[in-house]
Amino acid sequence: MKFHVKSYGCSANHAESEIIAGKLCKEGQLVNEEDAELVVLNICTVKGDKTALTEIRKVKQKYPNKKIAITGCVTDSIVAPIKQIDPEVQLINTHHIDKIDELLRVKTDVLTKAKPVKLMLPRVRRNPVVGIVPISSGCLDACGFCSTRLVKGTLFSYPPEIIVNEVRKCVDDGCKQIWITGQDTCCYGFDRKTNLAVLLKKIVEGVPGDYKIRVGMGNPRHIPKYLHELIEVMKHPNIFKFLHIPVQAGNNEVLKAMRRGHTVETFKELVNAFRNELPEMTFSTDLIVGYPTETEEQFQDTLQLVKDFKPDSVNIARFAPRPGTSAATMEQQVHGNIAKERSRKLAKVFKENALEQNKNWIGWEGEVSVEDEAKDGMNCRNYAYKLIIVRENVKAGQEMLVKIIEAHDNWLIGERIPF
Structure with missing residues (x-):
């Protein structure tokens, strides 16, 4: 069968799309969307169902006679709306993509929970020089705005020896970048009495070669448990001097309402600790504006944090309620127009700061x-x-x-x- 895979969302989702293509290539042929008999949509609903439903509707309207399968972050709340768009669509959630070739033959929905190790599986890489290596699934937190835990479940860290083997395979295949990914890389190993720093050390010591590791997104609240170990291993030449640690807000009351588990002060201490040892360390972060109860004064604290912290990149999101999360039913929801204006102001401050930061690289x-x-x-x-x-x-x-x-x-x- 000729098939096409469309991927949405984070790098972990893109890794799963590579596996889906690899599994289906055993019996089929990967082609463009136009020529495909089967279109597999690997959706993301972590930021809400609306975008995913819009994409599904577009594909169905464009190709009414094609078979469509939906996989990825399939929450309970999105099942009925998908079936309204196409009653014949097959749903296979994120927990079963390692068996997707078999399940597509069965032609029934598979939405049960499972904890497979999604490593050492066939792949078709989107970029042959980038190896995306998931190290875990799920997380340990229950942030008020996020549905990740509802979709992915609690933390399940993959065995370190299998991760090392996967990285070795990527390097042997010619990958120059290894993207370590997960819903929260910073809590890796807590369910195995180990941590991210130990894993990174095992990788760089166990896999020789000309490559660099990019550490994916992780909650800053977990890093203090092994901060000094992480700083030391980040000095290794095979690791990018880069971290993606979402702070989400610059005000402690807002962070508490978000149930983030860290403070602004903790975040600043982490960043300063890294910059003291690795002055050219770069940081990406995420920020949410318009969170329920966020006042103008609290938003000003977030603006000030960006001015002081000077991140290299920022993902700015306006709060959107997600079914099943505590924030969805909170009172004092911030009006959309206010959130939009705060987003605009924040983006402006970031761009001004980032340009000044980047000018320091001229001549390098x-x-x-x-x-x-x-x-x-x-x-x-x-x-x-x-x-x-x-x-x-x-x-x-x-x-x-x-x-x-x-x-x-x-x-x-x-x-x-x-x-």
């Missing part, structure tokens, strides 16, 4: 790895995971020396220089 010379194509050249990454666009055609995975000649808020421009 060093080695970069080519990641993929950009609009006007190639996307590259340096040791701090800074996005550098080089305006020439170079093969993905290649390494070269560049000099930074221009700065923008979210990227840098580099020119190639001789070794």
Whole structure:
């Protein structure tokens, strides 16, 4: 059967889409959406059902006669709306993608919970130089705005030896970047009496080669338990000097309402600890504006945090209620227009700060790895995971020396220089 896989959401979802394609390629052929007999939509509902339903509706309207299968973050709340769009659609949730080839033949919905280790499985990589390696599923938190735990369940850390083997396979396959991913990488191993720092050390010591690890998103509240271990292992040349730690708000009362489990002060201490040891460490964070009960004064605290913290990248989201979460039924919901304006102000402050930060990189010379194509050249990454666009055609995975000649808020421009 000719099939096509469409993926939405986080890098963990993209890793699962690669597995879906790998499993189905045993008996079928991966083709473009137009030519496919089967379209598999690997959806994300962590930020709500609306976007996922819109995408499903688009595909159904465009291809009314194609078979459609829905997998990924399939919550209880979205099942009935999907069936209204297409009663014949087959639903297979995130817990069963390792058996998707078998389940599609059965032609029944499979929405039960399970805890498979989604490693050492066939894959078709979206980018041959990037190996996406999930290290766990689920999380230990119950944040008021997030449905991750409802979808993925509680933390299940994969065995470290299997993770190391998966990384080794990626490197043997020619991957130059290894994206360590999960719903919360920072609590990895707590259910196995270990932690993320220990895992990273096992990987870099057990897998020689020319590659770099990008550590994916993790809750900052877990890092203090092994902070110094993590700082030390992050110094290894095979690890990008980069962390994605969502703070979500710059006010402690809002963080408490969100049930985040950390304070603004804890977050600042973590960032300062890393920057003291690794001055060019880069950070990405997430922020929510318009959370129920958020006042203008509390929002100003978030603005100030961005000015003080100076993150390298920020994902800004306006609060949207998600079925089954505590925030969905909270009183004092913030009006959408207010949230929209706060989002605009926050984005403006971030862009101004980020541009000034990036200007500090002008004149830097060093080695970069080519990641993929950009609009006007190639996307590259340096040791701090800074996005550098080089305006020439170079093969993905290649390494070269560049000099930074221009700065923008979210990227840098580099020119190639001789070794």
